[in-house]
Amino acid sequence: MTQEQIENLPIDIHSNKLLDWLISRRHCEKQWQKAALVIREKINNAIQDMPAVEEITQLLTGTYINYFHCIKIVELLRETEAGTKNIFGSYSSQRMKDWQEVVKLYEKDGIYLAEAADMLMKNVKYEIPSLKQQIKKCNQTQADCARKEVDYGKTAAEMKEQFLISCRQLGIKGERIKKELVSLLGELPQHYSEMLQDIAKLADVQVFYLEFVTYTLGNNVSSATLDRLPMLKYIMAHGNTTTYEWRTGKKPSRIDEPVINVEEDESVTISTSDQIDFEGTSQINFDSSEEVDFGIELETGAENIDFGIEDAADAEGIDFDAADQITFDITLEDESGTLTLDTKESNEGLATGTDAFLIMDNASTRNLFLDDLYELQVFLSQRLLEMSSEANVLAMSQFERAPLCIQSQTTEQLQHYLAAVDGIILQLTSGKMQHLFLIKSSPRYVDRLAESLKQKCWQADKMIQSQKLMVRKQKESRREQEALEPKLALIHKRTKELQQQIQGEISKKYKNRPVNLVGEINII
Numbered sequence: 001m002t003q004e005q006i007e008n009l010p011i012d013i014h015s016n017k018l019l020d021w022l023i024s025r026r027h028c029e030k031q032w033q034k035a036a037l038v039i040r041e042k043i044n045n046a047i048q049d050m051p052a053v054e055e056i057t058q059l060l061t062g063t064y065i066n067y068f069h070c071i072k073i074v075e076l077l078r079e080t081e082a083g084t085k086n087i088f089g090s091y092s093s094q095r096m097k098d099w100q101e102v103v104k105l106y107e108k109d110g111i112y113l114a115e116a117a118d119m120l121m122k123n124v125k126y127e128i129p130s131l132k133q134q135i136k137k138c139n140q141t142q143a144d145c146a147r148k149e150v151d152y153g154k155t156a157a158e159m160k161e162q163f164l165i166s167c168r169q170l171g172i173k174g175e176r177i178k179k180e181l182v183s184l185l186g187e188l189p190q191h192y193s194e195m196l197q198d199i200a201k202l203a204d205v206q207v208f209y210l211e212f213v214t215y216t217l218g219n220n221v222s223s224a225t226l227d228r229l230p231m232l233k234y235i236m237a238h239g240n241t242t243t244y245e246w247r248t249g250k251k252p253s254r255i256d257e258p259v260i261n262v263e264e265d266e267s268v269t270i271s272t273s274d275q276i277d278f279e280g281t282s283q284i285n286f287d288s289s290e291e292v293d294f295g296i297e298l299e300t301g302a303e304n305i306d307f308g309i310e311d312a313a314d315a316e317g318i319d320f321d322a323a324d325q326i327t328f329d330i331t332l333e334d335e336s337g338t339l340t341l342d343t344k345e346s347n348e349g350l351a352t353g354t355d356a357f358l359i360m361d362n363a364s365t366r367n368l369f370l371d372d373l374y375e376l377q378v379f380l381s382q383r384l385l386e387m388s389s390e391a392n393v394l395a396m397s398q399f400e401r402a403p404l405c406i407q408s409q410t411t412e413q414l415q416h417y418l419a420a421v422d423g424i425i426l427q428l429t430s431g432k433m434q435h436l437f438l439i440k441s442s443p444r445y446v447d448r449l450a451e452s453l454k455q456k457c458w459q460a461d462k463m464i465q466s467q468k469l470m471v472r473k474q475k476e477s478r479r480e481q482e483a484l485e486p487k488l489a490l491i492h493k494r495t496k497e498l499q500q501q502i503q504g505e506i507s508k509k510y511k512n513r514p515v516n517l518v519g520e521i522n523i524i
Contacts, residue, residue, distance in 0.1 A: 010514035011506070015124055015521035018117040018502070027509065028110035036115050039105050043070070046098040051080045066119060067103070067112030068501050074099050116502050120521070123495040128524050131488040138481035142474050149470040156463035163456040169432060174457075177450040181439055188436060191427070192240050192360055198424050199235055202376070205417045206232060209379055211403050232372040235359065243362045244351035253349030257356040361440050366428070373425050380418040387411050492524065 013021050022028050029035075043065055050056055056076055059069055077096050084093035091097065106112035163174060171187070172180035206229060213228060234246060244252045359365040388411060427433065438445040503515040 010516050012516045012518050015517045015519040022113055022117055028114035032111050032114040035111050042102050049095055053080060066116055067106040070103050074103060120498050124520050124524055127491055131484055135481055135484050138477045141477040145470040145474040149467050152463045152467035156460045159456050159460035166453055177453050178446055181446050184436055185440055195427055201420055208405055211405050229372040231369040240358050240360050242351050243357050243365055244355035246359055252351035255356045256352040373421055377421050380414055384414050
């Protein structure tokens, strides 16, 4: 290898080891930081008095001033301070003297190389990676916020639609929920009227069932057997009377039915935002006929009703049978004369509490009626199965001596009977009727049902507010990213310039041999 080839061999220096390389080759002192602090102080003083030149302003903006900036400032000052140059070639301008002094201090002991190398290493190892990480975090935040914005929008639309579906199923608008729920009780008489018309059509079914039971049991028929379907018989004969009349056989002289007092409740509204795009919500399909879970367990028995008794022990020792034997004579005297009130006589025929409820309103009597309907339903289903089986001919032979109403029944007729019974059961056990029954019997249920409906509104509002928050976070993150990207571009540009300047200065010290900084500097 010739001398010329040796002189042209490139010098490769790892960017992370640049400062150590310069110190080991004695291009700068190991304690260069102390001298650099003095230079920094002089630069800060010199900056305070600078001419209004655009090139100098741009040079001093957005980066840390180093030796190479000072060289350019001195060159620019030679033009602006040309009038202060004397015949000996020196300048009388204090600005020029200050910056020339800074350049000389930098060149002493190679401080400028040490500081430039340290600055380059910090940019490569810390500044640029930090800015890139911040921008990456902004991008991730925007993506997460955009995803959550859509999710919150869909959830809000779902909760709102569930609220509206629940209100439609209950038959209320959803504005004054408690009052609207209590007002639904006005629909019960119409429901009962329609139901009684359907019950009246079960007369033939009842006769068929009782004749069938009497015939099949023969001489073993008891009075209890003949008294099947007692509640159905009563309703068909007397209608939907009060529980008091069913229990005593007498019509009440006065009915004191419990009144549901509903406190004034706030109107319920679901906030909307015209500025929010519910992306993807149009694809959600809500079937208004589907059953909605209100999150409330239905109280189907009287045992679940709180009658306001704190302690059952308080009732011990009280003889309720003797209550009718107590008579209080109350005499009221006024200008019109004397009035005597006998509490025994006034309480006779008074229907209070659950006795004041209609049979359909009272959970206990309603369950008795349902038991009769279920008994008919099972009987008709079993009878249809027997008539449609292969042993139908043998079965028919067993009923040759049966009453005409049994022999004349066909499969089609039994199916018609079964459909009628199923229809009444369905009316009594439908979701809306169950809610109406509980509203009638339990004021606390009204509060819980109203609270469950309001909860859907509150959740929808919460989702809408969360969606708005995601929109704000997206905008903030986007603004932060827009502010960081120019900084990254500028520091990247200045770092590449500094790399070229350092390589040039080191090359001068080795007879202009090529110098390459390698490592992380090349992948930023």
